[in-house]
Amino acid sequence: MKTQNIMIVGVGGQGSLLASKLLGRLLLQKGYDIKVSEVHGMSQRGGSVVTYVRFGDKVYSPVIDKGQADYIVSFELLEAARWTEYLKPDGKIVVNTQKISPMPVITGVAEYPQNLVEKMQSAGLKVDAFDALKLAEQAGSSKAVNIVLMGHLSRYFEFTEEEWLEAIEKSVPEKFLELNKTAFQLGRNG
Amino acid sequence: MKTLMLGNEAVARGLFEAGCSFVSSYPGTPSTEITEYVATYKEVYAEWAPNEKVAMEAAFGACLAGKRSFCAMKHVGLNVAADPLFTIAYTGVNAGLVIGVADDAGMHSSQNEQDSRHYARASKIPMLEPSDSAEALSFTKLAYDISEEFDTPVFVKMCTRVAHSQSIVETAQRVEVSKTYEKAPQKYIMMPANAKLRHPVVEERTRRLTQWAETCHINRVEEGSDHSMGIITSSTSYQYVKEVFGDQYPVLKLGMIWPLPVEKIRDFSKSVEKLVIVEELDSFIETHCKELGISCVGKEKFSCIGELSQNLIAEKLGVSTMAGAKLDTAIPARPPVMCAGCPHRGLFYTLAKNHLTALGDIGCYTLGAVPPLAALDTTICMGASISSLHGFTKAGGGEEKKAVAVIGDSTFMHSGMTGLVNMAYNESNGTVIIVDNSITGMTGHQQNPTTGFNLKGDPCTKIDLESFCRAVGIRRVRVVDPYDLQQCDEAIKEETAAEEPSVIISRRPCALLKYVKHNKPIIADSNKCVGCKACMKIGCPAISIVDQKARIDNTLCTGCGVCAQLCKFGALQNAKED
Numbered sequence: 001m002k003t004q005n006i007m008i009v010g011v012g013g014q015g016s017l018l019a020s021k022l023l024g025r026l027l028l029q030k031g032y033d034i035k036v037s038e039v040h041g042m043s044q045r046g047g048s049v050v051t052y053v054r055f056g057d058k059v060y061s062p063v064i065d066k067g068q069a070d071y072i073v074s075f076e077l078l079e080a081a082r083w084t085e086y087l088k089p090d091g092k093i094v095v096n097t098q099k100i101s102p103m104p105v106i107t108g109v110a111e112y113p114q115n116l117v118e119k120m121q122s123a124g125l126k127v128d129a130f131d132a133l134k135l136a137e138q139a140g141s142s143k144a145v146n147i148v149l150m151g152h153l154s155r156y157f158e159f160t161e162e163e164w165l166e167a168i169e170k171s172v173p174e175k176f177l178e179l180n181k182t183a184f185q186l187g188r189n190g
Numbered sequence: 191m192k193t194l195m196l197g198n199e200a201v202a203r204g205l206f207e208a209g210c211s212f213v214s215s216y217p218g219t220p221s222t223e224i225t226e227y228v229a230t231y232k233e234v235y236a237e238w239a240p241n242e243k244v245a246m247e248a249a250f251g252a253c254l255a256g257k258r259s260f261c262a263m264k265h266v267g268l269n270v271a272a273d274p275l276f277t278i279a280y281t282g283v284n285a286g287l288v289i290g291v292a293d294d295a296g297m298h299s300s301q302n303e304q305d306s307r308h309y310a311r312a313s314k315i316p317m318l319e320p321s322d323s324a325e326a327l328s329f330t331k332l333a334y335d336i337s338e339e340f341d342t343p344v345f346v347k348m349c350t351r352v353a354h355s356q357s358i359v360e361t362a363q364r365v366e367v368s369k370t371y372e373k374a375p376q377k378y379i380m381m382p383a384n385a386k387l388r389h390p391v392v393e394e395r396t397r398r399l400t401q402w403a404e405t406c407h408i409n410r411v412e413e414g415s416d417h418s419m420g421i422i423t424s425s426t427s428y429q430y431v432k433e434v435f436g437d438q439y440p441v442l443k444l445g446m447i448w449p450l451p452v453e454k455i456r457d458f459s460k461s462v463e464k465l466v467i468v469e470e471l472d473s474f475i476e477t478h479c480k481e482l483g484i485s486c487v488g489k490e491k492f493s494c495i496g497e498l499s500q501n502l503i504a505e506k507l508g509v510s511t512m513a514g515a516k517l518d519t520a521i522p523a524r525p526p527v528m529c530a531g532c533p534h535r536g537l538f539y540t541l542a543k544n545h546l547t548a549l550g551d552i553g554c555y556t557l558g559a560v561p562p563l564a565a566l567d568t569t570i571c572m573g574a575s576i577s578s579l580h581g582f583t584k585a586g587g588g589e590e591k592k593a594v595a596v597i598g599d600s601t602f603m604h605s606g607m608t609g610l611v612n613m614a615y616n617e618s619n620g621t622v623i624i625v626d627n628s629i630t631g632m633t634g635h636q637q638n639p640t641t642g643f644n645l646k647g648d649p650c651t652k653i654d655l656e657s658f659c660r661a662v663g664i665r666r667v668r669v670v671d672p673y674d675l676q677q678c679d680e681a682i683k684e685e686t687a688a689e690e691p692s693v694i695i696s697r698r699p700c701a702l703l704k705y706v707k708h709n710k711p712i713i714a715d716s717n718k719c720v721g722c723k724a725c726m727k728i729g730c731p732a733i734s735i736v737d738q739k740a741r742i743d744n745t746l747c748t749g750c751g752v753c754a755q756l757c758k759f760g761a762l763q764n765a766k767e768d
Contacts, residue, residue, distance in 0.1 A: 011524065012526065013529075020356075024194045024356055025194070028192070028193070028194050028358070033357075033358065034194060034356070034357065034358060035322075035355055035356065035357045036194070036355065036356040036357075037351060037354060037355040037356075038196075038354050038355070038356075039298065039354065045526035045527060045528070045529060045554065045557065045632075046524075046526055046527040046529065046731055047524055047525055047526035047527070048523075048524040059357075060429040060430070060432040060433040061426075061429045061430050061432075061433035061499075061500045062322075062351050062352075062355035062357070062426065062429060063351065063499060063500075065499050065500050065501040065511070066501055066511065066512075066513035066514065067501075067511060067512045067513045067514050068500075069514075078521065078522070078524070079524070081517050081519065081521055082521050082524075084514055084515055084516060084517055085513040085514045085515070085516050086513075086514060087514035087515070088514065089512075089514065091514065101734055102522050102523065102524035102525070103524070103525060103527050103560075103729060103731065104522045104523060104525075105522055105734075106726070106729075106731065106733070106734045106735075107561065107562055107726060107729065108723075108726070108735065110520070110522035110523075111520075111522070112522065113519045113520065113521065113522075116517075116519075119517055119518075119519055120517065123515040123516075123517055123518070124515055125514075125515055142745060
């Protein structure tokens with residue numbers, strides 16, 4: 001199988017590490033070769049963060065370069081717009097429409113761009129935009145945005161719902177399991 | 191069993207399986223998780239040392255006692271440990287001693303981009319360089335065999351992309367290794383007469399290791415169908431090369447980066463029409479080839495600055511790549527920021543307000559240099575704030591107002607305290623501010639000697655900073671709460687006016703610590719807000735101006751109340767606690 005490339009992007013502290021952990025578990029169960037590349041240290045402090053997930057018969061590079069991502073899963077709208085160059089011509093952006101202002105916007109030296117979903121679409125990009133924060137809150141916690149997004153992403157893959165749920169069970173603490181299962185379902189259907 | 195592991199976790203697994211039973215490290219991105227993961231194995235004693243030199247010397251002592259031992263550090267940490275390094279290269283080991291060092295090409299979380307491979311050559315210590323998690327595990331185990339067979343410490347060199355990428359590893363059982371200590375003064379007492387005898391031993395060892403490099407399985411040729419070009423590479427660069435070319439060109443993949451083989455490289459170069467060296471950062475393999483008179487292409491194509499990537503390699507070697515669509519819109523940057531509720535914020539606001547020269551240090555508080563706080567003048571290395579402050583004030587810098595040093599609790603223990611001794615001993619006139627957030631923050635919450643807990647989370651001896659500072663001869667020592675701006679301001683004004691060295695401990699635990707209870711979010715009253723933006727001077731990510739009025743993001747705000755103290759109109763109020 002040709003290597004599939006998924007980029008998970010967002011703002012440091014939004015929980016992208018759990019999303020990549022979940023994907024890693026699922027893909028390991030399925031017997032793929034996998035590489036998952038994360039960011040630690042200073043960039044985690046509210047900065048722009050990116051995680052690369054790659055799987056296939058044999059994966060070499062741990063990172064995804066420009067023009068190579070099959071999917072960009074974005075936890076935040078501006079972050080989706082930041083990484084569009086990494087998408088393949090037929091790639092897809094799955095994006096949470098939540099907006100988090102970066103410091104230059106907060107301090108007034110830059111503006112948060114308007115109508116980003118429309119701008120991405122008119123640039124010819126395939127965009128699947130939805131309010132993951134609302135669904136996460138509906139599931140019981142704003143912190144479940146990561147699992148809601150994974151639920152939404154699951155629609156584009158042929159893995160069964162049971163396989164995803166098994167990976168969730170192995171990735172989250174038991175006391176949050178029900179909440180995360182609900183979040184996954186809301187994301188998958190929403 | 192097959193499992194997915196972070197490169198650093200795989201090193202830890204390798205340590206466990208190799209029978210390592212002593213680990214001492216100082217945290218530093220991207221090396222930190224090795225020690226955190228190895229601490230989860232009950233068979234391995236693991237600790238945070240106050241700095242890398244102490245860690246390496248402790249690991250040496252443990253190997254002397256007959257236990258396989260290890261220390262981990264980031265590239266700049268190896269500078270701190272360089273003193274013991276160059277001499278344990280002479281003494282060699284008893285049980286195996288492995289040194290983990292992690293470079294940070296691209297400076298994801300570092301102050302420079304130094305290439306640690308030079309240390310292997312300079313100290314004459316062999317260095318293995320894994321390219322994924324499976325190799326991180328197997329090379330760590332192999333490092334112990336080399337260490338004991340050749341009587342030498344051995345480096346396992348990681349880089350950000352190998353350390354922080356997960357890939358599949360196969361795990362095995364642990365073996366137990368134990369030796370006894372026997373006195374050997376000529377081997378271990380490096381006074382000149384003995385050291386003169388050891389140096390030839392080191393040179394002979396390097397000769398034997400070079401021979402080993404010729405035939406060892408980790409320096410391997412991977413055949414290719416097209417011999418018009420051949421590539422020598424290692425580490426993550428190997429992965430990029432294979433990603434671009436697959437099995438098209440022959441590749442000499444080097445698992446041991448020092449000492450480098452001679453005949454193997456010569457033979458490989460003869461088998462291809464053009465030889466290309468693909469390596470991150472400095473010219474190391476390339477220099478070796480050129481010293482051997484082998485013609486090759488390296489840094490004239492690939493920069494010594496930043497990371498490589500598959501696209502970069504493809505383009506430099508004539509393969510076209512195509513980026514996706516770029517939006518025709520300015521995308522504002524999103525730099526890392528101090529967290530909402532960060533105790534450092536109030537302190538930096540006060541420094542900026544008083545227009546002080548502030549010499550900074552390494553940690554989360556380096557973010558105090560970023561606008562709008564912009565409260566720092568320098569950042570060099572661990573501990574440099576205090577020693578530089580001494581020189582700065584002695585040389586007459588900051589005559590009107592005293593200059594200050596800003597250093598974290600962990601960094602103070604690492605190498606700030608010797609600088610403070612110098613200030614007391616040589617009587618300089620500066621104020622040292624220890625920003626004590628009760629944790630090593632930037633690397634992800636590691637304990638340190640001032641927190642009262644050890645690596646495993648058990649209670650232990652806690653160094654009392656106030657007593658420590660007084661004991662070294664500082665008479666003016668006071669503690670402030672950085673959430674209290676008036677208290678901070680008074681302390682800084684008084685201490686910088688005093689005609690002697692002083693210490694202010696700005697104390698409040700990191701807002702991200704699990705035990706820290708947050709207050710209710712600040713309440714913004716849009717009727718009272720006049721849009722003066724005084725609250726925006728502290729760069730808090732929880733405050734923004736919407737329609738000319740201050741707005742609080744309740745999901746981020748911890749209710750620290752620093753912004754409320756800046757509002758003259760009472761528009762920002764602390765919420766009543768239940």
